[in-house]
Amino acid sequence: EIVLTQSPATLSLSPGERATLSCRASQSVSSYLAWYQQKPGQAPRLLIYDASNRATGIPARFSGSGSGTDFTLTISSLEPEDFAVYYCQQRSNSPFTFGPGTKVDIK
Amino acid sequence: QVRLQESGPGLVKPSETLSLTCTVSGGSMRSYYWSWIRQPPGKGLEWIGYIYYSGSTNYNPSLKSRVTISVDTSKNQFSLKLSSVTAADTAVYYCAAGMFYLTNFDYWGQGTLVTVSS
Numbered sequence: 612e613i614v615l616t617q618s619p620a621t622l623s624l625s626p627g628e629r630a631t632l633s634c635r636a637s638q639s640v641s642s643y644l645a646w647y648q649q650k651p652g653q654a655p656r657l658l659i660y661d662a663s664n665r666a667t668g669i670p671a672r673f674s675g676s677g678s679g680t681d682f683t684l685t686i687s688s689l690e691p692e693d694f695a696v697y698y699c700q701q702r703s704n705s706p707f708t709f710g711p712g713t714k715v716d717i718k
Numbered sequence: 719q720v721r722l723q724e725s726g727p728g729l730v731k732p733s734e735t736l737s738l739t740c741t742v743s744g745g746s747m748r749s750y751y752w753s754w755i756r757q758p759p760g761k762g763l764e765w766i767g768y769i770y771y772s773g774s775t776n777y778n779p780s781l782k783s784r785v786t787i788s789v790d791t792s793k794n795q796f797s798l799k800l801s802s803v804t805a806a807d808t809a810v811y812y813c814a815a816g817m818f819y820l821t822n823f824d825y826w827g828q829g830t831l832v833t834v835s836s
Contacts, residue, residue, distance in 0.1 A: 654826035
């Protein structure tokens with residue numbers, strides 16, 4: 612099973628600031644990595660698939676990069692609605708696994 | 719736009735079988751791989767398994783011995799059965815849809831909380 616680790620666990624920032632979230636895989640997942648956003652009481656929402664492709668309707672301030680074992684989600688300028696938990700997920704191998712999440716909260 | 723809605727009991731007794739159904743609208747059952755994912759309160763996400771419209775399944779080995787996922791394309795539904803539940807199976811259970819054999823999860827249901835307690 613591929614283990615994903617995310618850092619930091621919590622990121623405290625102000626609206627308008629840039630957020631940089633990391634996800635590392637225990638072995639190469641090529642570019643088969645996705646990012647999800649989850650707000651309290653809601654289901655996760657797909658933001659980025661295959662490392663760098665924005666899902667339908669996702670604003671351009673969200674971008675993804677990386678390949679192999681190291682990946683980054685960047686939010687260029689935080690909007691109030693972006694404060695949430697972010698998960699990465701790999702689809703390189705079954706079972707599909709998620710990282711533990713990074714919480715982006717308001718400083 | 720694919721829409722998914724989970725339904726089923728919110729309370730299950732220990733050692734019994736958890737049963738949930740997901741009803742799909744707005745999309746063809748033949749176009750996606752249909753997954754179950756769970757999230758214990760305050761914790762992360764765990765993929766349970768998926769089914770294709772043909773009936774082909776893929777389960778997480780950590781739960782494989784207790785899980786059965788089935789599909790009824792005539793009703794646009796797929797279902798989860800998890801046997802011999804314990805308190806550790808208490809979670810929000812989501813149904814989700816992904817486009818690939820090795821899949822992301824493009825669409826999600828709202829989730830349903832299942833509590834295992836006597």
